[in-house]
Amino acid sequence: MWAALDRVRDPEIMRPVTELGMVTEVSVDEAGTASVELLLTIAGCPAARRIEEDTVAATASADGVTAADVRIGVMTPAERRAFIERVRGDRGARAPQFGPDSLTRVIAVTSGKGGVGKSSITAGLAVSLAEQGLSVGLVDADVFGFSIPGILGLAADGSITQPTRVDDMILPPVAFGVKVISIGMFLGDADPRSTAVSWRGPMLHRTIEQFLRDVWFGDLDVLLLDLPPGTGDIAISVGQLLPQAEVLVVTTPQEAAADVAVRSALVARQTGQTVIGVIENMAGLAQPDGSVLDLFGTGGGALVAERLSDEEHGEVPLLGSVPLSPGFRIGGDTGEPAVLKNPEDPAAAELLRVSRALAQRGRGLAGRSLGIAPR
Numbered sequence: 001m002w003a004a005l006d007r008v009r010d011p012e013i014m015r016p017v018t019e020l021g022m023v024t025e026v027s028v029d030e031a032g033t034a035s036v037e038l039l040l041t042i043a044g045c046p047a048a049r050r051i052e053e054d055t056v057a058a059t060a061s062a063d064g065v066t067a068a069d070v071r072i073g074v075m076t077p078a079e080r081r082a083f084i085e086r087v088r089g090d091r092g093a094r095a096p097q098f099g100p101d102s103l104t105r106v107i108a109v110t111s112g113k114g115g116v117g118k119s120s121i122t123a124g125l126a127v128s129l130a131e132q133g134l135s136v137g138l139v140d141a142d143v144f145g146f147s148i149p150g151i152l153g154l155a156a157d158g159s160i161t162q163p164t165r166v167d168d169m170i171l172p173p174v175a176f177g178v179k180v181i182s183i184g185m186f187l188g189d190a191d192p193r194s195t196a197v198s199w200r201g202p203m204l205h206r207t208i209e210q211f212l213r214d215v216w217f218g219d220l221d222v223l224l225l226d227l228p229p230g231t232g233d234i235a236i237s238v239g240q241l242l243p244q245a246e247v248l249v250v251t252t253p254q255e256a257a258a259d260v261a262v263r264s265a266l267v268a269r270q271t272g273q274t275v276i277g278v279i280e281n282m283a284g285l286a287q288p289d290g291s292v293l294d295l296f297g298t299g300g301g302a303l304v305a306e307r308l309s310d311e312e313h314g315e316v317p318l319l320g321s322v323p324l325s326p327g328f329r330i331g332g333d334t335g336e337p338a339v340l341k342n343p344e345d346p347a348a349a350e351l352l353r354v355s356r357a358l359a360q361r362g363r364g365l366a367g368r369s370l371g372i373a374p375r
């Protein structure tokens with residue numbers, strides 16, 4: 001019975017319910033009727049139905065079980081505190097999750113101009129890294145244009161999927177294997193389609209800080225951040241809070257956009273972050289006759305990469321050039337990322353190639369404390 005229940009995972013925490021202490025009673029009588037009690041953290045949590053269905057299915061599938069009696073209850077405050085401690089492990093309460101010694105690679109995606117496809121690229125990279133088996137989190141810090149929930153299917157009918165709160169721990173919704181948190185999830189009952197975030201710098205800083213502290217991401221291989229375009233308060237806050245972050249610059253092939261893209265990368269450098277590459281988006285659109293229409297010109301990505309490369313910082317590579325593609329755009333509009341639904345699409349295929357190259361580079365141990373002391 002326990003082995004069967006080990007297969008039931010909490011969809012938000014992505015760990016077996018047995019390991020999380022959520023299963024409080026398991027017994028089977030002589031007639032083969034299995035009786036299981038499982039406790040949810042809070043009543044009506046979004047994951048509840050799925051957990052209940054999976055528990056019933058797992059119980060019924062265990063060897064020798066002829067009938068399943070599954071009871072779902074809710075934890076007492078004391079049980080919930082014990083649960084939070086188990087989930088957080090020895091990191092303790094409210095400790096920063098992505099400090100300099102963290103093994104998680106933090107990649108902030110920035111752009112100079114708005115509308116160059118930064119959010120689409122970030123979401124596509126996150127989903128394809130998760131598809132390759134990495135544990136991935138995504139922070140949508142684009143306050144003025146939070147579009148990640150829509151791109152990842154978390155914004156149906158004008159309301160954005162809310163994170164689950166277990167006391168002071170916030171569990172991010174999971175989309176296509178990616179733990180996602182967005183400013184758009186914290187607007188209360190307001191309709192995100194017609195709500196503007198007009199917070200000043202300190203409020204934005206606190207919000208990003210809270211995302212990194214109270215949102216429980218667990219052990220991530222990669223945390224991606226979708227920054228607002230340009231060089232504003234958020235970029236500076238992220239630089240201060242995550243100086244070890246690596247930065248990807250998204251730009252279009254238009255040479256005129258290069259200056260502003262380079263400037264956004266230079267702000268990241270000033271806060272100690274490392275620019276690891278440039279992704280050109282909205283490159284040539286393939287025509288039915290096989291020719292290519294360079295709607296936004298050519299060469300912008302290579303130009304930004306070249307201007308960011310120097311002796312001090314080494315070579316900043318152009319990691320890929322993602323073409324314009326109606327299929328890629330439709331995937332974003334419908335919340336079904338093309339990298340999963342339509343991997344042959346030319347834009348999706350190029351993004352998959354870039355994500356595979358990124359996945360191969362782990363975070364090095366250089367400069368980090370290994371947490372061991374000499375005797």
Ligand SMILES: Nc1ncnc2c1ncn2[C@@H]1O[C@H](COP(=O)(O)OP(=O)(O)OP(=O)(O)O)[C@@H](O)[C@H]1O
Pocket residue numbers: 111113114115116117118119120121142145146147228229281282283322323324325326328329330332333347
């Ligand atoms: N390669 C592409 N081919 C076709 N459409 C694209 C491509 N990349 C992005 N788009 C579309 O362009 C629009 C803008 O993209 P997106 O929202 O990702 O840009 P952004 O840079 O994050 O914008 P902002 O930061 O200003 O919010 C979206 O409608 C998106 O679907």
